[in-house]
Amino acid sequence: MAFSIFKLTYIVYMGGHSHGPDPSPSDLETATNSHHHLLASVLGSHEKAKEAIMYSYNKHINGFAALLEEEEASEIQKNPNVVSVFLSKEHKLHTTRSWDFLGLEKNGRIPANSIWTKAGFGENVIIANIDTGVWPEHVSFHDKGYGPVPLKWRGKGVCQIDSFNGTKKYFCNRKLIGARMFVKNHEAEVGKIESTQRSARDFVGHGTHTLSTAGGNFVGGANVFGNGNGTAKGGSPRARVVAYKACWNKMDTGGCQEADLLAAFDYAIYDGVDVISASVGWSTPYEEALLTDGISIGSFHAVARNIPVICSAGNEGPSPLSVTNVAPWSFTVAASTMDRDFLSNISLGNKQYTKGASLNRGMPSSARKFYPIIKSVDARLPNVSVDDANLCKPGTLDPTKVRGKILICLRGDKLTSVSEGQVGFLAGAVAVFVQNDQQSGNTLLAEPHILPAASISGTNRNGQGGSSANETRESVAYLTAARTYIGVKPAPIVAGFSSRGPSSVQPLILKPDITGPGVNVIAAFTQAAGPSNLASDTRRVLFNVQQGTSMACPHVAGIAALLKSYHPKWSPAAIKSAIMTTGIYQNNNN
DSSP: OOOOTTOEEEEEEEEEOSSOSSOOHHHHHHHHHHHHHHHHHHHSSHHHHHHHEEEEEOSSEEEEEEEEOHHHHHHHHTSTTOOEEEEOOEEEEOOOSHHHHTTSSBTTBOOTTOHHHHTGGGTTOEEEEEESOBOTTSGGGOOTTOOSOOTTOOOTTOBOOOOSSSOOOOOOOSSEEEEEEOOHHHHHHHOOOOGGGOSSBOSSSHHHHHHHHHHOOOEEEEEETTEEEEEEOOSSTTOEEEEEEOBOOSSSSOOEEHHHHHHHHHHHHHHTOSEEEEOEEOSSOOTTTTTSOHHHHHHHHHHHTTOOEEEEOOSOTTSTTOOOOOOTTSEEEEEEOOSEEEEEEEEETTSOEEEEEOOOOOOSSSSOOOEEEEEGGGGBOTTOOHHHHHTTOTTOBOHHHHTTSEEEEEOOSSSOOHHHHHHHHHTTOSEEEEEOOTTTTTOOOOOOOSSSEEEEOOOOOSSSSOOSOOSSGGGEEEEOOOEEEESOSSOOOBOTTSOOOSOSSOTTSOOSOEEEEOSSEEEEOOSSSOTTOOTTOOOOOSEEEEOSHHHHHHHHHHHHHHHHHHSTTOOHHHHHHHHHHTOOOOOTTO
């Protein structure tokens, strides 16, 4: 396909199809031909139309994605059969303790009245996850003890996962029953991706983490560097799961193109899934969202087919009006803490102590040794701005000032500070303390840094990286190995990063709908990347700690799948209502 620099990917949305919920191959062909015909009326020929069309949404969503010039898109909009025409936008990606905290189990034991028991642990419910793919070999997706794949599954034999280590085999099974990839829009934006990466295999870890949270197996001994040891499991641990890969960037949270996402929704509906989990959305909301957003349109058609769609609320908090995925038919999930923390003790030179969130295994020296503290702004190179040095940006620090010391940086990203840790490591720091900024508040994130590190509260409000320590005897510190604390109060608390309402589209509609655990969540991870996702990180872990409304979303998806199993005739609205109206009032003042 030849790409013009003047052509962009547009989505043409035409509502629903007349062929009903179970289209035949002939119906699908007729729908695609109608798309070619409509586009040919603008471009001049069917050949040009076929060349321009990227996706024909011919199953349940009626429309297509095509490379068009602005004038061509405007002309198509005039057609009375067209609901909307809009540019395909890039969207971003938004447990061993969670289910105990949510009441499904009690100290690792499952009560007789647990919804797990009543719903058969989600047996044979099919959960779709639209994300970065899946690591199929993970024990969370093994199929020992599973019976035949449910007959309602229409995606039989579709497992678009290539080998990672040279073996040739079919990677799906009776647990992970399918995997599809959608890459056309992404490749139209960035060019062809490497053939070794062109697979529904998860090279980032995000999709494996979210899918296992929703429907992963019971896996004993799950931990991250010894922290949080316990039995990992998804909300519906006996569900069948499917990966729909529509997000492709390896090192950041972007790479989810709208036309690819909409194709994933169309196939998921057609394949016969029961629940869709989508931890993806816009960076910021916009008012025209309902009819010009792929997730809104895709979720509308899914709900119309009795499939609940659970979406993440976004990570742009605590600003008001920042919540995304605000369609009233979607189930929008914010992120909150749970009653578990991973904490290291920080001993200061004046015999004072504080705590920081950490996965740290201990300082370099086995002896209890205090190290000098230096604020990043005091270690900046000449001609480097104070703001850049505060955030420990690459190339801002003088190694001669940092080497052998504990470096204090100001948090620059709401969800991750591993890059600050890497900068400190390269400058010779023995440890890094990442201090929360005002927006992050007291939400302390335990992260898989490549050196000893801790997240500390922002007690110093002068806008500079540092702690409350004065430049006296307090300016030395020691960091202990992290420990796991259970029963932490108050909990839950809405995470500082979690996007807030009201909805910018319709403030009278409550959004987000609910919160779920989204801070320091342990779940399965890929073997293709280190836990920090830094290119230099050669470590590999079976389970990882991650943060975000992306992690909260599949918790609710797992619960929705349980209700779908227990009440198969309930509508998405009934499932949503049941979850929202049976929450327990939590008074954190007690």
